Amino acid sequence: MEYILHIIIMLNIYILLILSANLPTGLANLLSICQAAFYGIGAYFSAYFLLHWNLPFVVVALAVMILTGICSLVVSFAATRLKGDYFVLATLAFQMIVFTVLYNWTDVTSGPYGIAGIPSIKLFGIIAVSGVLGYFLLSTAVMLIVVFLFGNIKSSPYGRVLNAIRNDELAVLSMGRNPVKFKNWAFFLSAAFSSLAGLLYASYISYIDPTSFTIDESIFILTALFIGGTGNVKGPIAGALFVVIVPEILRFVGLPNAVEANLRQIIYGLTLVLVMFFSPQGLWGKTQNHKSKSLIHS
Numbered sequence: 262m263e264y265i266l267h268i269i270i271m272l273n274i275y276i277l278l279i280l281s282a283n284l285p286t287g288l289a290n291l292l293s294i295c296q297a298a299f300y301g302i303g304a305y306f307s308a309y310f311l312l313h314w315n316l317p318f319v320v321v322a323l324a325v326m327i328l329t330g331i332c333s334l335v336v337s338f339a340a341t342r343l344k345g346d347y348f349v350l351a352t353l354a355f356q357m358i359v360f361t362v363l364y365n366w367t368d369v370t371s372g373p374y375g376i377a378g379i380p381s382i383k384l385f386g387i388i389a390v391s392g393v394l395g396y397f398l399l400s401t402a403v404m405l406i407v408v409f410l411f412g413n414i415k416s417s418p419y420g421r422v423l424n425a426i427r428n429d430e431l432a433v434l435s436m437g438r439n440p441v442k443f444k445n446w447a448f449f450l451s452a453a454f455s456s457l458a459g460l461l462y463a464s465y466i467s468y469i470d471p472t473s474f475t476i477d478e479s480i481f482i483l484t485a486l487f488i489g490g491t492g493n494v495k496g497p498i499a500g501a502l503f504v505v506i507v508p509e510i511l512r513f514v515g516l517p518n519a520v521e522a523n524l525r526q527i528i529y530g531l532t533l534v535l536v537m538f539f540s541p542q543g544l545w546g547k548t549q550n551h552k553s554k555s556l557i558h559s
Contacts, residue, residue: 266393266394266396266397267393268506269397270393270397273400274458275458276497279482280498282482282497283491284450287492287497288492289423289447295355300455300458300459301363301469301471302452303458303460304459307321312380317383322457330453333448333452333453337448337449359474374470375471376470379469381464382461396465400461403457407454427492485497486500487500487543488532490540490542511524
């Protein structure tokens with residue numbers, strides 16, 4: 262039973278990450294390769310607050326989300342003014358910088374040794390979330406809240422403007438809207454919700470190190486997003502289910518660890534190629550509507 266609950270906890274964490282990636286990538290058409298950087302920043306901020314402050318979960322979550330969102334402004338103000346490949350390279354550079362800082366700033370992050378003994382989350386500053394069951398309930402509650410929020414963001418005037426930017430940015434400009442401002446907010450919100458996944462991960466595992474937040478993790482998140490589908494809430498959930506369940510199925514086959522890891526990557530890559538060929542919007546993605554002007558109106 263604990264094994265199943267653990268899988269669900271990790272599934273909830275990846276749903277948060279993939280939903281967060283869907284905001285800039287799926288709605289605003291900003292292919293970002295630094296989602297793991299925000300995930301890691303949130304995890305390290307969380308470790309600091311949990312180790313040094315006896316604060317309720319809501320306070321820690323808000324502080325981590327705001328601080329990570331502010332860090333995202335470093336890349337968003339520059340990157341959102343770039344186009345195409347240059348934007349992708351800017352986010353890639355940010356991902357590499359964050360990993361380098363986490364790995365080498367040993368006085369703060371403990372470098373490659375990581376941070377161990379991270380305390381559990383305390384709901385009201387007193388009641389600590391303990392055990393797999395406690396984190397299952399907490400992560401599921403957080404996931405459901407975030408799914409609800411993203412569903413409302415997508416259908417809100419702000420979400421419709423992001424969708425219009427994806428379809429036709431010039432049309433958005435012609436309607437008197439500033440695409441850069443909306444893109445910056447998309448980055449901020451994406452980073453903030455990714456940090457929430459970092460908070461859950463750091464407190465649940467009670468140990469973090471830079472190797473959990475590499476460019477490979479960013480690509481893994483994007484792969485899950487593209488397999489599941491972009492532009493809605495169902496797609497990221499489907500993508501998270503796929504990338505979390507497949508490794509667990511392979512465990513029961515009884516393959517050696519090295520073979521299993523390579524086979525998993527082959528399955529992910531082959532699935533992505535097939536999905537892009539037969540269903541470019543993903544398994545559960547949204548078919549784009551190019552009537553951008555109608556999407557802009559509140």
